[in-house]
Amino acid sequence: MADSRAGPVGRVAIFGGTHGNELSGVCLVKHWLANGGELHRDGVEVTPFITNPRAVQKRTRYVDCDLNRAFSADCLSRVETEDTSYEVVRAQEINRLFGPKGTNEAYDLIFDLHNTTSNMGGTLVMENSEDDFVIQMCHYIKKALAPGSCPVLLIDHPILKYATTRSVAKHPLGVEVGPQPNGVVRADILDKMRTIIKHALDFVKLFNEGREFPPCEIEVYRISEKIYYPRNEDGEITAIIHQHVQVYRDYLACNMYDCLVEMFRCL
Amino acid sequence: MADSRAGPVGRVAIFGGTHGNELSGVCLVKHWLANGGELHRDGVEVTPFITNPRAVQKRTRYVDCDLNRAFSADCLSRVETEDTSYEVVRAQEINRLFGPKGTNEAYDLIFDLHNTTSNMGGTLVMENSEDDFVIQMCHYIKKALAPGSCPVLLIDHPILKYATTRSVAKHPLGVEVGPQPNGVVRADILDKMRTIIKHALDFVKLFNEGREFPPCEIEVYRISEKIYYPRNEDGEITAIIHQHVQVYRDYLACNMYDCLVEMFRCL
Ligand SMILES: [Zn+2]
Ligand SMILES: [Zn+2]
Numbered sequence: 339m340a341d342s343r344a345g346p347v348g349r350v351a352i353f354g355g356t357h358g359n360e361l362s363g364v365c366l367v368k369h370w371l372a373n374g375g376e377l378h379r380d381g382v383e384v385t386p387f388i389t390n391p392r393a394v395q396k397r398t399r400y401v402d403c404d405l406n407r408a409f410s411a412d413c414l415s416r417v418e419t420e421d422t423s424y425e426v427v428r429a430q431e432i433n434r435l436f437g438p439k440g441t442n443e444a445y446d447l448i449f450d451l452h453n454t455t456s457n458m459g460g461t462l463v464m465e466n467s468e469d470d471f472v473i474q475m476c477h478y479i480k481k482a483l484a485p486g487s488c489p490v491l492l493i494d495h496p497i498l499k500y501a502t503t504r505s506v507a508k509h510p511l512g513v514e515v516g517p518q519p520n521g522v523v524r525a526d527i528l529d530k531m532r533t534i535i536k537h538a539l540d541f542v543k544l545f546n547e548g549r550e551f552p553p554c555e556i557e558v559y560r561i562s563e564k565i566y567y568p569r570n571e572d573g574e575i576t577a578i579i580h581q582h583v584q585v586y587r588d589y590l591a592c593n594m595y596d597c598l599v600e601m602f603r604c605l
Numbered sequence: 606m607a608d609s610r611a612g613p614v615g616r617v618a619i620f621g622g623t624h625g626n627e628l629s630g631v632c633l634v635k636h637w638l639a640n641g642g643e644l645h646r647d648g649v650e651v652t653p654f655i656t657n658p659r660a661v662q663k664r665t666r667y668v669d670c671d672l673n674r675a676f677s678a679d680c681l682s683r684v685e686t687e688d689t690s691y692e693v694v695r696a697q698e699i700n701r702l703f704g705p706k707g708t709n710e711a712y713d714l715i716f717d718l719h720n721t722t723s724n725m726g727g728t729l730v731m732e733n734s735e736d737d738f739v740i741q742m743c744h745y746i747k748k749a750l751a752p753g754s755c756p757v758l759l760i761d762h763p764i765l766k767y768a769t770t771r772s773v774a775k776h777p778l779g780v781e782v783g784p785q786p787n788g789v790v791r792a793d794i795l796d797k798m799r800t801i802i803k804h805a806l807d808f809v810k811l812f813n814e815g816r817e818f819p820p821c822e823i824e825v826y827r828i829s830e831k832i833y834y835p836r837n838e839d840g841e842i843t844a845i846i847h848q849h850v851q852v853y854r855d856y857l858a859c860n861m862y863d864c865l866v867e868m869f870r871c872l
Pocket of ligand 1: 356357360452453
């Protein structure tokens, strides 16, 4: 626990709707905006926030470009013109409200709520491996959910890392829960997300009260590479994921080339 | 077996992409267009066909309006102007190619392939309870898939029935397979759909060969009513389906009002 930025975590935000068709976070944030009692923890200001309201309105991932890739220095400093995409304008707004990213004025902690059609369960997504506060928080949440599983994904790949919405905070944490179709709400998935946030806020409270957290280790998954689907001469995808891999083997090692059913002129 | 239209079933079409984001049918039809060997049955002409190519291209349910509601007499006879929606124009085209609906020139049999995010398994959708050919076909498919389940849904509700794409054929059958997120292909779901079509074509072959099918009964589900979600004063949905109902209880009787978790300012 030697995080130079460690200290009382006073300002926390919970983002929903960064992708407008991932509805658990949209539902929860709207619910908390109307009735946020369960977010209350003494000494912490917790702000639920819809990050991409136009995409939420349209029930699409985004309007012009992916908001969750729009927090690079370049995007955040771009001068606004008529042609600037909605999400870049919105990213700058969010950066003013919750950042500025990389400064002392930034929010201490931001959770960003996502869904996936993959069977990832409730996965915590860390941005870097040096953030002791987030490591301790993930460790706490994992313990609270045991024997249920709560994988941690570390997205610090030098090339594949991208500039997330939550990255404006000193301590960012993504919460990715699935499987849930886009545009659909499943009560069990929503409940899993809500429980993760409950434990996370409990941790913040204990941390602020000065509770000692002994050094810990957590197992993390990392992105090793992206593998593209095979395509035919027309550029159409010609394979799908084999059902035994898709349905039962999330988070298990596999040789991706063995996982494709190559028989379809598909999409 | 006293269907006045009974007789050799010579022309069969298999529609995919009536809803452009339901991808099992899109994949299968594209695959069969490139390589239709498995559809071959002596004496039957089987035509795979993408019904809404623009929606498939955009990966959306439809472009202007739902193609699967556009086969009413009104839509099919509407004079085309600049403002006519894409799907109405397309419906007329499909009616010329595979109909005209309600005439002797119409295709004998059309399968229309759909997916749903609901856990409906592989469900056969019948348009009316008097079509002995379709009843025998459903009976045959159900037996072929036993002990696996293959529910039959009869959509002949006087008010809630709608004019489907497949309704241009003398004998229409919908094939609705789930759960699968929109815009996603799951190998197990695709396989279930493909197997249903295999058995259906086997039945057509036997029927054409003059095989006797003794009178039979099948259990069918019917639409009894539509129930709307509760909404708040802003028109936003304020409830979601309870997880025990949503995840385990498709096709079981329930009191819908007991099934809603009414706590969310939701969508
Ligand atoms: Zn997302
Ligand atoms: Zn459909």
